[in-house]
Amino acid sequence: MKPGTRWQTLGCGLFIVLFSLKALAHGDVTPHPLDTTGLQPVAPGSGYVNPYRGNTKAIAIGSDGYLHNCAGCHGLNAISGGVAPDLLAVAKDCFGMKAKDQQESCLKDTDEYFRDITLNGKKTGEGRYTMPGYRSVFTEEAVWAIKSYIDARTVEMNR
Ligand code: HEC
Incomplete structure (x- = not known):
């Protein structure tokens, strides 16, 4: 084996190890702002x-x-793999309501809850974050765009 090839193999192996470590830590948790233009x-x-x-x-x-x-x-296409709660469950009951005013007030409650947790995160009893807060990067528009997506997926999955 030529020395160059050995270094390449080592570099590749290191990349795989680092990549797996990152995946184990739930992938990339750096918050990304949304372009809501x-x-x-x-x-x-x-x-x-x-x-x-x-x-x-x-x-x-x-x-x-x-x-x-x-x-x-929370899972691809908002289908929870069990690591974090199922976000499609948050407003599921509301969409099943027949009375429009009842449904509206139910959805309002889920909006407020969703906004609060998304911006502020959620801690366990020991004060450790399990759900990161996005206040530093998310605008109001960003929060509501994501909630709109979750709501649309909720409707889609319960048709
Ligand atoms: C690092 C993992 C992680 C990421 C990234 C993450 N969450 Fe969470 N989320 C959690 C965990 C864990 C919980 C449960 C926290 C608890 O109950 O203590 C949670 C809870 C929630 C809840 C409350 C759900 C319920 O049933 O009560 C909402 C809403 C939520 N997350 C929205 C989001 C949104 C929106 C994003 C992306 C902008 C996001 N999360 C990104 C881990 C994550």
Whole structure:
């Protein structure tokens, strides 16, 4: 074996080891901002209700944002692999409600809950983060784009 080949093999092996370590740590958990250009801006303090539910553009932006920020723990296409809770369960009951006003108020509750946990994260009893907070990189528009994607997936999976 030529010395050059040995170094190449070693480099490749090291890459595989580092890559696996990263995957073991739930993949890339560095928060990625979302490009929400084209969405109606959300006025700060305008409430905790998703203004984009059903908006195709928001769903597409949210889908991309979900893939880059949440899928590593909550699963590809929002199908939980058991590492983190099933996000399709959060608003599932609401979509099954027949009365529109009841459904609306149910969805509002899930919006507020989703926004709070996504921005602030969630700690275990010992104060260790299990769910990272995204406040430093997510705008209100980003949170609602991802919630729109989750809602659309919830409807899709319960048809
Ligand atoms: C590093 C892994 C990880 C990443 C990345 C992550 N989460 Fe979580 N998430 C968790 C864990 C673990 C929990 C459960 C926390 C607990 O209950 O203590 C959780 C809980 C939640 C909950 C509450 C669910 C429930 O049923 O109560 C929501 C909502 C949520 N995450 C949204 C998101 C969103 C949106 C993203 C991406 C922007 C994201 N998470 C990224 C690990 C992660």
